[in-house]
Amino acid sequence: MKSRSLGRAVSTLTIWLYAAIILVPMVWVMTNAFKYKIDIITGTVFAPITWSNFEALLFSRQSNFASALANSAIVSGTATIVIIIMATMAAFTMTVMRVPNWVRWSILGWALLFNMLPTLTFVGSWYLMFASADLTGTYFALITTQIVNLLPIALFLMMSFMASLPPELIQAARMDGCAYDQVFWKIAFPLVRGGMIATTALVFIFSWSDFAIALTLSNSDTMTAPVAISTYAQEFEIRYGEMAAATLLTIVPAITLILVGQKFIVRGLLAGAVK
Numbered sequence: 019m020k021s022r023s024l025g026r027a028v029s030t031l032t033i034w035l036y037a038a039i040i041l042v043p044m045v046w047v048m049t050n051a052f053k054y055k056i057d058i059i060t061g062t063v064f065a066p067i068t069w070s071n072f073e074a075l076l077f078s079r080q081s082n083f084a085s086a087l088a089n090s091a092i093v094s095g096t097a098t099i100v101i102i103i104m105a106t107m108a109a110f111t112m113t114v115m116r117v118p119n120w121v122r123w124s125i126l127g128w129a130l131l132f133n134m135l136p137t138l139t140f141v142g143s144w145y146l147m148f149a150s151a152d153l154t155g156t157y158f159a160l161i162t163t164q165i166v167n168l169l170p171i172a173l174f175l176m177m178s179f180m181a182s183l184p185p186e187l188i189q190a191a192r193m194d195g196c197a198y199d200q201v202f203w204k205i206a207f208p209l210v211r212g213g214m215i216a217t218t219a220l221v222f223i224f225s226w227s228d229f230a231i232a233l234t235l236s237n238s239d240t241m242t243a244p245v246a247i248s249t250y251a252q253e254f255e256i257r258y259g260e261m262a263a264a265t266l267l268t269i270v271p272a273i274t275l276i277l278v279g280q281k282f283i284v285r286g287l288l289a290g291a292v293k
Contacts, residue, residue: 050262071259086246094225097164109176129170155237179213
């Protein structure tokens with residue numbers, strides 16, 4: 019009993035410590051976003067609340083953060099839609115249809131190997147490739163590289179969801195005369211909808227928070243939010259308040275997507291279980 023209680027206490031302490039590691043920086047950013055610069059520098063805990071950081075961030079003529087948020091939405095949204103469509107179709111093809119095992123495992127091995135390598139390994143090559151075609155600083159370059167970078171992990175996840183479908187259900191549909199496109203839309207798609215939403219949320223968050231690709235391939239017109247945040251750390255001045263406000267505005271869409279997506283993920287999984 020004592021060893022069990024001790025193990026439970028250690029587990030609880032570990033969970034709270036992990037939560038603190040994640041939450042304390044977020045709370046620090048949130049509080050600094052509503053402080054004056056002098057209060058941030060002096061470390062004042064209880065300081066007057068101000069909206070000046072958000073006003074300078076969104077309405078100042080010198081700030082382009084609003085356009086950076088729009089760029090992030092365009093790049094991340096477009097890339098996520100293309101990735102989910104490609105990953106879902108490919109996962110269905112390799113899992114449900116008769117594909118040789120060596121082909122399936124070769125693609126999975128490639129996806130795993132690609133995700134093990136850091137993104138910075140490929141950024142230099144991508145820059146040279148797009149620079150030679152005069153495409154640096156374009157949405158095409160940013161969206162294409164995001165697709166290439168995140169498609170393997172989306173494919174890996176969607177294949178695991180497709181593999182969980184009951185083979186008997188697929189076989190019964192085929193025996194009833196359903197073509198593979200009917201099997202996909204009427205059977206596979208409803209059952210893996212929760213997995214698709216989970217994969218969509220994960221891919222969007224990865225693309226939304228990307229810094230290395232956007233820093234290398236974007237310019238002032240296509241700059242995304244993470245790159246725009248880095249510009250507030252200047253050579254002779256660090257604009258702490260505006261940087262904190264920008265960070266807060268950047269994490270809001272990701273957190274909202276997670277909170278909203280959880281409900282649909284559970285609903286989709288339960289619907290699949292009932293069917």
